[in-house]
Amino acid sequence: MIFSSVLAEHAPGYAEMGERMEELARQQPGFLGVESVRGADRHGITVSYWETRQDAARWKQVGEHLAAQAKGREEWYVEWRVRVCRVEEEWGTRAG
Amino acid sequence: MIFSSVLAEHAPGYAEMGERMEELARQQPGFLGVESVRGADRHGITVSYWETRQDAARWKQVGEHLAAQAKGREEWYVEWRVRVCRVEEEWGTRAG
Numbered sequence: 001m002i003f004s005s006v007l008a009e010h011a012p013g014y015a016e017m018g019e020r021m022e023e024l025a026r027q028q029p030g031f032l033g034v035e036s037v038r039g040a041d042r043h044g045i046t047v048s049y050w051e052t053r054q055d056a057a058r059w060k061q062v063g064e065h066l067a068a069q070a071k072g073r074e075e076w077y078v079e080w081r082v083r084v085c086r087v088e089e090e091w092g093t094r095a096g
Numbered sequence: 097m098i099f100s101s102v103l104a105e106h107a108p109g110y111a112e113m114g115e116r117m118e119e120l121a122r123q124q125p126g127f128l129g130v131e132s133v134r135g136a137d138r139h140g141i142t143v144s145y146w147e148t149r150q151d152a153a154r155w156k157q158v159g160e161h162l163a164a165q166a167k168g169r170e171e172w173y174v175e176w177r178v179r180v181c182r183v184e185e186e187w188g189t190r191a192g
Contacts, residue, residue: 004143004188035139038133039134039135043131043133045131045141047141077189079189080188080189081186081187082186082187083183083185085098085181086181087180090177090180091178092178093173093175093177
């Protein structure tokens with residue numbers, strides 16, 4: 001699941017929420033890993049990896065995560081986009 | 097295509113190459129878009145979007161891009177990983 005976003009100039013509470021969501025995601029069934037980067041221009045990409053598409057869908061519906069999504073849409077993000085993807089192939093120097 | 101990487105502390109020529117590769121990618125058949133973020137901790141994620149998997153595979157084989165990949169593996173990146181994915185669903189506030 002690829003989540004791209006542009007943060008508002010002022011996004012109070014965003015950093016804490018990000019850390020909390022990562023901690024919470026790690027506890028969900030089917031969680032495989034997460035990579036998250038935010039640049040100086042406030043653009044960010046977070047990719048979370050899940051065993052199955054159902055696991056990813058369930059994570060979207062976790063109560064605390066739903067609240068964070070609502071707050072993100074209403075306050076934190078200027079733009080955002082979610083893409084649900086299936087990994088078909090991968091290679092490189094490390095496991096995700 | 098998701099490209100995750102960690103840059104070496106010194107990566108001379110990297111920024112110029114990144115710009116050039118983005119410019120070159122935009123000229124390839126099937127190119128849909130690209131999102132690229134590098135954080136202060138040198139972790140980066142670049143996601144490029146292509147019409148077909150073949151278009152993405154062809155981009156990997158473009159000469160100047162092959163040279164950049166080699167230089168990346170040998171000099172610029174401490175870690176890197178490529179994931180070829182199929183976008184199955186997407187939503188949000190903007191087109192990628």
